[in-house]
Amino acid sequence: MNMWLLKSEPDVFSIDDLKKKGKEPWNGVRNYQARNYLRDMRPGDLGLFYHSNAEQIGVVGVMEVLKLAEADPTQFDARSEYFDAGAKKEAPRWDQVLMGFKEKFPRIVTLEEMRGETRLSGLALLRKGNRLSVLPVAPAEFKLIVKLAHQ
C-alpha cells in the first residue's frame, strides 16, 4: 500500500466538502509528473488532504483511493477550466482518481509545524520549489503526521 499527499485549495474544494460528499473524483491535475503519481495509485492507498493557498495551510485529514486512475472527463469539456484542446478521446492525456473520505483531523498540521519537525525533513512537500499537487509520502512520515494531528 502506498501513501500520498494531495493538495487542494479549500476555496475550491475542502476537507469539509469531501466529508459531506463522501467521495470525489480528483480531477484537474494538469502536470505530467503529478498525473504519473495518480496512475501509480491503487485502491486502498491512503492520501493526506492538504489545504494550499489558504488562511490555514497544512494537512487537514485522510482519504482513501477507491478506484484506479481513469480518463479525466474535464479535459474534453470545452466549458471546463480544465479543458485541453490537445487531448483526444482515443488517447486521453489526463487522469483522475476517485478519492473517498476517511477522516477529518481534530486539528490542522500546519506547513510551519512540519517544517520544524526533523523527522519530516525528507518530505517531498517540503523540498524547495516543489509545486506538484500530488506527491508520494513515506509510511513513517504519513504515520507521524496522523499522530501529530491527534496530540
Add this chain to the structure above:
DNA sequence: GCCAACGTTGGC
C-alpha cells in the same frame, strides 16, 4: 535540441 518568453503555483 536549445532556450527565451511566458504562464502557473503557492507561500508570504
Add this chain to the structure above:
DNA sequence: GCCAACGTTGGC
C-alpha cells in the same frame, strides 16, 4: 500583490 521556482511553448 509580490515573486521564486518551477513547467510549457514555440521559434529557430
